[in-house]
Amino acid sequence: MVGYGARLHAIQIKTEAVAMLAAEAGYEKAIFWMGQQEDMLSTLQQSIEGTSGTIDFESGSCDYQMEFYTFIGSRPVYRITSNGHSGKFNRTVEVLVVQAVSGWDMGMCRVATGPTSTSPVYFADGETIDMPLHINNLKDNPDERDININGSPQFLQPVGMGESRHTTGDVDKYASVMSLFEEGIHFDQPDSRVTDQASIQTKVDRFQQSTKPEFQFTPAGGASVSSPQPAVQLEFFVEGEVGKVRVTNNCAVRGFKQSKDGRTYDFRIKSGSAPTEYERYDIYAYHVMPEDAQRSIYPVQQTYVTQSIGGAESEPGGQIFVNGNVVVGGDRSLDNGDQRVKGKITVVATGNIWVADSIVLDGSHDADGMPSADNPNVLGLIAQGLIKVVDPGMSDYTYVDDTPVQASGFKYVPIARPDNPSSVPGDADYHKRYLPDPMVVEAAMTVGGGGWGAENVSRGSYGGRKEASGPQDDLVIRGSLTEVVRGVVGLIGSDGFLKHYYMDSRLLEGVLPGDVWLRGKYIPAPAGWHDYRATN
Numbered sequence: 342m343v344g345y346g347a348r349l350h351a352i353q354i355k356t357e358a359v360a361m362l363a364a365e366a367g368y369e370k371a372i373f374w375m376g377q378q379e380d381m382l383s384t385l386q387q388s389i390e391g392t393s394g395t396i397d398f399e400s401g402s403c404d405y406q407m408e409f410y411t412f413i414g415s416r417p418v419y420r421i422t423s424n425g426h427s428g429k430f431n432r433t434v435e436v437l438v439v440q441a442v443s444g445w446d447m448g449m450c451r452v453a454t455g456p457t458s459t460s461p462v463y464f465a466d467g468e469t470i471d472m473p474l475h476i477n478n479l480k481d482n483p484d485e486r487d488i489n490i491n492g493s494p495q496f497l498q499p500v501g502m503g504e505s506r507h508t509t510g511d512v513d514k515y516a517s518v519m520s521l522f523e524e525g526i527h528f529d530q531p532d533s534r535v536t537d538q539a540s541i542q543t544k545v546d547r548f549q550q551s552t553k554p555e556f557q558f559t560p561a562g563g564a565s566v567s568s569p570q571p572a573v574q575l576e577f578f579v580e581g582e583v584g585k586v587r588v589t590n591n592c593a594v595r596g597f598k599q600s601k602d603g604r605t606y607d608f609r610i611k612s613g614s615a616p617t618e619y620e621r622y623d624i625y626a627y628h629v630m631p632e633d634a635q636r637s638i639y640p641v642q643q644t645y646v647t648q649s650i651g652g653a654e655s656e657p658g659g660q661i662f663v664n665g666n667v668v669v670g671g672d673r674s675l676d677n678g679d680q681r682v683k684g685k686i687t688v689v690a691t692g693n694i695w696v697a698d699s700i701v702l703d704g705s706h707d708a709d710g711m712p713s714a715d716n717p718n719v720l721g722l723i724a725q726g727l728i729k730v731v732d733p734g735m736s737d738y739t740y741v742d743d744t745p746v747q748a749s750g751f752k753y754v755p756i757a758r759p760d761n762p763s764s765v766p767g768d769a770d771y772h773k774r775y776l777p778d779p780m781v782v783e784a785a786m787t788v789g790g791g792g793w794g795a796e797n798v799s800r801g802s803y804g805g806r807k808e809a810s811g812p813q814d815d816l817v818i819r820g821s822l823t824e825v826v827r828g829v830v831g832l833i834g835s836d837g838f839l840k841h842y843y844m845d846s847r848l849l850e851g852v853l854p855g856d857v858w859l860r861g862k863y864i865p866a867p868a869g870w871h872d873y874r875a876t877n
Contacts, residue, residue, distance in 0.1 A: 353430075359401045360432040361872065364425030366396055367405035368434045371421045375407065376531045376861040379540040381440070382417055382650070383547060385409050401427035410437055412655040414851025415648065415685075416858075418866055424875060437869030441862040444472025444498065444844035446533040448825040449479050450488050452792065453608035453619035462827040465839075466492030472821065472844030475860070477532040478503030486514040491833065496522045498844060501530040531861040535823050536616050540859060541725060541789040548689050548723075548855050552660040556644050559664040561591045564751040568596030568623045570692070572666035574630070574754065577641075577682045577720075578673070579703050584641040584683025584718070586661075587671075592630045593751065594666060594695070596623025597735055605805075606798050606829035609727050609791040616825045624729070624796040625695045627736040627772065628668055629751035641684030648856070658854025659686030666690060669722070670697030672755040672774075682783075687721030687855040693790075694724040695731045697756035699781040711819055712783065712845055719845075720783065720820075721853045726790040729828070730782075730816065730838075732797040733757040733774030734807025758809075778809035780838065785821040785845070785853050792828025798837040805836040818842045823859055 374391055378384045385392060385408065393406035405423035412418065418437050425432045451459035464470065474496065479487045487504050499522075506515050506528045515526065534540040549557065562571030572594050576587040598621055599605050611618040630636075644659035667690040673679035683703035688694070704716040712718070722728055733756060753772065760773040786793055795816070799805025808814050813831055816838035831837025 356428040357430040357432065357874070359398075359427035360425040360430040362425065363396070363398055363401040363403040363427060364423045364432045364434040364872065366398075367403035367423030367425065368421055368436060370394065370396060371405050371407050371423065372438070372863055375419070375438075375863050379534070379537065380543040380547070381419065382409065382856060383543050386650070401425060409650055409653070411653045412648070412851065413439065413866065415655045415658050415854045415856060416440070416851025417650075417856055419863070431875035433873055433875045435871045437866040438863045439866050440858050441860040441864050442821070442849050442858055443475045443501070443533075443823075443860060444821050445470070445842060446475045446535060446823040446860065447792075447827060448477050448533065448536040448616060450476050450827055451479075452606060452827045452829050454606070456611075456619055457617065459826065461489040462829065463489045463491035463833070464494040464496075465833050466494065468494040468840045469497065470494065470840070470842050471497040472842055473498045473501070475501040475530060475533060476503060477536065484508045484514070486518075490518050490521065493521060497524070499524040500526045502526055502528050503530055503532050505529055533823065534859045534861050535787070535789065535825050538789065544857050544859070545689055545691065545723070545725060548660065548687075548857065549662045551646055551648060552662040553644065553646060556660065557662045557664070558588070558590050560666070562593035562665070564593035564629050565749055566593060566595040566629060566751075568598070569593040570596050570623065570666050572628060572668050572692075573663045574628070574668040574671070575661070575688065576671040576673070576679060577700065578679040579681050579683045584703060585638055586641055586644075586686075587636055587638050589630050589634055589636045589754070591634065592628050592668065592754065594628040594668065595626040597626040598623045603800055605796075605800055606794070607796055610825060619791070622727070625668075625731040625735065627756075628754050630754050632750055632752050641682070641686050644686060646854075655854075656851075659684055660854055661686065661688045663688070663690045663692075666692035666726070667694045667724075668697055668756070669694060669700060670756055672757065672759070682720045683718055685717070685719050685852060685854055687723065687853060687857065689723045689855070689857070691725045693726035694722050694728045696728065696782060697731050697733070698758075699777050701781055701783045710817075711843060712847065714847065716847070717852075719785070719847065719852045721785045721855060721857060723787040723855075723857050724789060727828070728786050728788045728793050730776070730780060730795040731756070732795070732806045733776055735797065736772045736774055737807070775807055775809050776814070778814035779817050779841070780814060781817045781819070783819045783845070785848055786823070787857055787859065788822075788824040788828070790825070792824045792826045793822055794828025794830050795837045798829045798832060813837060813839050815839050815841055820845045821848055
């Protein structure tokens with residue numbers, strides 16, 4: 342009887358363990374499936390097959406299902422319920438999961454250098470990367486390290502790599518650089534879906550559908566300047582403790598393209614292609630607006646909407662949708678409250694977003710410059726084209742073959758800082774402009790058409806960008822960044838910017854409106870894991 346009892350007890354323990362493992366297998370299958378979807382909310386709303394399923398094992402089985410649960414701020418929370426069965430035992434795993442949010446996600450750590458060519462782009466001495474970093478698996482042959490290092494940059498937060506640490510021949514690709522990563526590296530991570538244009542389009546479509554009609558713009562911008570690109574100019578400012586945005590529709594950006602491939606790194610993904618073909622694009626030279634333009638001013642809160650799904654509502658947040666290009670910034674400095682965002686707002690553009698000055702969040706900041714944990718303000722910038730820091734020096738007559746005042750029916754719109762602060766319209770140097778040093782951008786940015794970076798960074802002896810001081814200025818991001826390929830920010834020691842990127846940890850709390858995250862990884866929400874013995 343003692344032996345029988347011991348065997349019976351062992352069988353019961355084993356059977357219940359099998360039921361638990363079966364339940365966990367269902368959870369893993371569900372998590373993997375979610376990571377393959379273009380957009381999980383759209384998948385659930387369309388009731389696409391696969392949101393539930395079963396798995397049979399030799400000694401057990403499981404059934405599982407996924408469903409929308411609620412919002413954390415503006416961040417969707419999903420529930421996975423998986424029931425494992427073995428003999429008379431049933432175990433249930435119930436997990437609340439959210440889409441992972443990283444600090445800096447990239448499709449590849451390479452920069453476009455030609456129609457079908459890319460080159461390594463390096464993290465360098467003097468650079469500080471204080472945000473979680475993720476790089477998709479390049480799947481190169483021969484298999485080399487997918488992150489490129491020059492010197493000893495500082496990586497202060499965890500790094501995720503889509504590739505394995507070792508080659509198929511068991512060579513450790515990372516042995517010589519592991520000491521640079523203070524919080525370590527996680528290998529074999531799911532890829533970001535920023536390289537999936539269909540996934541981005543799904544996100545953009547849903548964003549447009551949920552944006553108020555009065556804040557959806559399709560600029561005309563038919564000015565008689567070279568290579569005109571229709572755009573909306575947005576200038577954020579604070580007035581009387583109220584966050585506002587000045588909207589100028591139907592602007593036209595005067596585009597400029599370097600004539601030879603060897604001059605600059607101004608590439609984007611070729612429209613309609615996979616992210617393996619690239620083309621030069623017309624960078625920002627200056628922009629004009631109609632002489633009779635109405636520069637409308639709105640309180641940011643007037644753009645607020647609330648997502649509602651299955652009876653659950655997100656926190657309200659602002660949304661602006663532009664079917665075209667966007668210029669963010671103007672010629673009024675931070676000193677008088679301009680280029681300052683008060684409120685929660687996301688801007689989506691089907692074209693490019695050009696950043697024309699420092700733009701920061703209103704409200705409290707910590708001693709290190711980061712927005713404080715209790716700061717309620719946030720800015721999101723999402724472009725299906727590029728997000729780029731302009732080179733205001735392009736409007737110096739040396740580089741542009743037509744003057745701004747020649748656009749009939751339109752007038753020149755100054756941005757950034759004047760070389761000569763006392764200049765007025767009509768002066769010969771009124772169009773000569775520069776960006777501040779440091780250049781600060783406090784935003785969560787997603788780039789669908791290539792890489793974030795600075796325009797007109799020179800590849801040879803062709804002059805390059807205009808800096809505020811010395812050969813290189815500092816570019817500070819406090820927020821997050823998702824890009825298909827790396828965009829050039831500066832050439833080491835010679836042109837452009839040095840990077841100083843810091844993660845705004847508030848983004849993990851769902852403060853950004855619009856649900857525009859693209860990670861292919863889902864993780865349990867805090868206190869979101871529950872497993873228990875189910876009753877028969």
